[in-house]
Structure formats: structure tokens, C-alpha cells
Amino acid sequence: MGAMRRLLVLSALLCAAMCVTPLAARADVVDDNPSVVATKEGNLHLFVRGSDGVILYRTMTNLAWGAWTAVAGLDATSGPSAVVVGTTVQLYARGPDGAIWQNALVDGQWRGWVSMTGGFLSGPAAAQLFNGAVQLFARGLDGQPYYRQTGAATSDWAGLGGGGTAALAAFPIYNYGSTMEVLGRSDSGTLRRMVMNATPPAWEDLGGNFLGAPATLGANSGTSFHLDVLVRAYDNTLFHRSDALGNWNRVDGTQLASSPTAAETGTGRGVVIARVGSELWTMTISGYNTTTPIYGAWSSLGVPTTAPPPPPPPPPPDTDGDGVLDSADRCTSVGGPAIRSGCPKGLVADPSIRYRVVRGGIRVIAYYVKATKGARVTVTCSRGCRKSILRGRGSTRVVRVNRLNGRRLKNGTKITTTVTLNNRLTTTVVDRVRRARRVEGRPVCKPVGC
Numbered sequence: 001m002g003a004m005r006r007l008l009v010l011s012a013l014l015c016a017a018m019c020v021t022p023l024a025a026r027a028d029v030v031d032d033n034p035s036v037v038a039t040k041e042g043n044l045h046l047f048v049r050g051s052d053g054v055i056l057y058r059t060m061t062n063l064a065w066g067a068w069t070a071v072a073g074l075d076a077t078s079g080p081s082a083v084v085v086g087t088t089v090q091l092y093a094r095g096p097d098g099a100i101w102q103n104a105l106v107d108g109q110w111r112g113w114v115s116m117t118g119g120f121l122s123g124p125a126a127a128q129l130f131n132g133a134v135q136l137f138a139r140g141l142d143g144q145p146y147y148r149q150t151g152a153a154t155s156d157w158a159g160l161g162g163g164g165t166a167a168l169a170a171f172p173i174y175n176y177g178s179t180m181e182v183l184g185r186s187d188s189g190t191l192r193r194m195v196m197n198a199t200p201p202a203w204e205d206l207g208g209n210f211l212g213a214p215a216t217l218g219a220n221s222g223t224s225f226h227l228d229v230l231v232r233a234y235d236n237t238l239f240h241r242s243d244a245l246g247n248w249n250r251v252d253g254t255q256l257a258s259s260p261t262a263a264e265t266g267t268g269r270g271v272v273i274a275r276v277g278s279e280l281w282t283m284t285i286s287g288y289n290t291t292t293p294i295y296g297a298w299s300s301l302g303v304p305t306t307a308p309p310p311p312p313p314p315p316p317p318d319t320d321g322d323g324v325l326d327s328a329d330r331c332t333s334v335g336g337p338a339i340r341s342g343c344p345k346g347l348v349a350d351p352s353i354r355y356r357v358v359r360g361g362i363r364v365i366a367y368y369v370k371a372t373k374g375a376r377v378t379v380t381c382s383r384g385c386r387k388s389i390l391r392g393r394g395s396t397r398v399v400r401v402n403r404l405n406g407r408r409l410k411n412g413t414k415i416t417t418t419v420t421l422n423n424r425l426t427t428t429v430v431d432r433v434r435r436a437r438r439v440e441g442r443p444v445c446k447p448v449g450c
Helices: none
Strands: 006-010 035-040 043-049 055-061 069-071 081-085 088-094 100-106 125-128 134-139 145-150 179-185 191-195 203-205 215-220 225-232 238-242 261-266 269-276 279-286 349-358 361-371 376-381 388-391 394-400 408-410 414-420 427-434 437-439
Touching (some): 035 081, 043 081, 043 269, 081 125, 088 134, 215 261, 349 414, 349 427, 349 437, 361 388, 361 414
Parallel strands (some): 006 179, 035 261
Antiparallel strands (some): 035 043, 043 055, 055 069, 088 100, 125 134, 134 145, 225 238, 261 269, 349 361, 361 394, 361 408, 376 388, 376 414, 427 437
């Protein structure tokens, strides 16, 4: 490699037969692995395909995880792959049509899913080049690995050659020339490497026996490069290899259900995340790229799922159930049509009187009331008579108020007739005695007219 600068590309994508995890909903889902990227020290974006095919993500800020949020709009058929470009997070996944789809998180808002075209047997893998361009890798329908560049010097999909290389991903190295190394997992489970600038470029088999493709942690010092590789091994445990350690090292016996993903959280510090059963688990690594890495304990992030939507607001109240909301209903305790502001019709209340004139007032000969059949009829006087309670007999038949017979009512007396019935507006009529004559009142209903 010498004075040449190089770009190393590592792949973390498994073939469909090996990557369906407990959360995968359909048999056509491939490479159902999580993806984590670091935006700055201590801040992470974690992505995973949910059980309904929607990509979910959550953010860790100042070492505190936020809630899961859906990146809606795509029924993903693979796990996601993410890369940070400046302040933007680029997100990729295979869609239901087999093409790779892209979305971007800009200023906290997702721009929407856009097809990158093509047809693929694997999910995508992505990495940012030193010039800000993004390299995408995926396994085509013919079993060959393909790559595409977006951003600076955008290119279409092109083959890498080397059928049987099932998974591809990318990791940039800045301190060598333009050489790019590509690592991937072969169909037989071994690790393979290609130097794309070599003449001719060819795959080199590095051996091993892995169920999952690798995740990477790397460091660029400006004069040298160190790379750590983490894989899901044949026995579903996590293995780690670095330039410092040289050989593969089993981290522990935890049974993984997906390939791992990893991101740097500070100098010599990283985080590793993988599925364990239906949950996502995370562990920290400190001192990677040394002979004495320290692995933290696994801890669960729970089952990836968005919070249930808040319950819908209660419907506007309609206390009497007449279809007129209380806000517009002037009679909330009794039903009525909207044309009457939710109030029913009033009752019949039609009093009549026979009387003769006497000094200072009148003397009642007979007092009658026509009222709605079955309604309660109450007749009172402001002075000079006792209250009478009767029942209405209908609009054509009168009831006699016998307690008024022969009563002398002085000028100024009010005779109040009140007619009531359940679920109807009360109707009131007030007759007055003025200048030795009866002044007939008009029916009044509240809160609206009769």
C-alpha cells in the first residue's frame, strides 16, 4: 500500500436464507440487522426494521436514549444502513420491489423515500468517502456484488465481480491513497477481501466461519490506520478482531439473532448493538485497537417499537344525544332539532277566563286552560288565590281551575299558568288584571321560543 491512500470497505449484509430474525414478518426479508452511526461524540442514531416493515430509529444524546420513531413511507424488505454526511443522516434500505431506497434526515426532518433503482438480493451498505460522496454496496440478482456512488461524481450501479460474495458494506480510511478495499462474507461463511485498484482486482479469501457479516470500528491517525472487526460467528456469539490483537477473540457467549453494528463514541471507545431474541442489546468497548480491549456488559434496549399513538380526543359533548353539540345546543338536557338550536317544541298553554268587573279589580266566574294532553298544569296567583295543579286534556279540551271560581282579584294581580312535560320545553303564560280587566299573556318558552 506504501504511499498510496486507501479506502477500506467492509460489508455487514447477510443473504436472505440466513438473516431472517425473530422480528422479521415475511420470508423475503433479508439482512435484518440494525445500523448505528455517530453524529458526534456521545450522540448516536440507531436504526432497525420493525416487525411491520417500517424502519424505526432512536437517538442517543448525552448518553441518554430517546423514544423510537418511525421513518414512515417504505415497507422495507431488509435491515437499514445509515451514514452521516456533514450534519445530514443518509438512510438506505431495500424496498418491496427489490430496489434500494434512500431517505435523508435534514435539520430533524425526513425528506422522504426515493428509489435508487436496481434489483438486489441483499440489503444495502453505505459509507462516506473523504470527498463527501457516499458509496453504496449490495448483492445483485445475479449473485454479483454491485456498487454505486452518490453525491460527488455520482455513478450508476456497476459490478465488482466475484459471485458468491453475499454481503458488502463500507468504511472509509483517509490516510492512504485512493485504494479501496472491500471485505465481504462469502456464501461458505469465510471473510473475503478485494483491493479494487489492484491489477487485476480479485477477491482474496481470509478464511473463518461466520453466520453474519462484519461490523467495523476504525481509527485514522493521519499516518496510520487501525481497524477492528466484529462478527456474528457460526455459534451465534460475538467475535472481535483488531490489528492489535491479530487473531479472532470470542467476546462472550451471548446468543445473537443478527449481525452486529458498531459506531465510535469517542477516542478508543465504541458501542456495539445486535438483536438478542426479539430485543436489541448494546455493549460498550473501550481500548479497542489495543491488546487489552475492555468489553462492557450487554444491556437491553427493549423490543424496537414506537409508542402507541395517543388516544383520539373525546368527541365534543352532546349531553342529550340529539345530534346538536352542547356548544350549539340551548337545551342540553332535552333533545330537539338543530333548527330549534337543539330544543324541542313548547307545550300548548292556552288559558281563558270569564269574569265580571268589580270595584278595584275583577271577580272570576270561571277559569279554563287548554294544555297538551298529559302535561302538568300549574296555576298560581300573585295574590288572592291558592295554587292549582291539574292535567292537560289536549289542545281542544279545557280543564277548569275551580279554585279560582268566585275569587276577587285586585288590579295588579298576576295569574301564572305553567305547563310542563318530560323532554319538552316548559310553557308559561302570565295573565294580568289591570283597570278591572284581564290582560291576556302570550306563551313563553325558554331558552328558545315555543
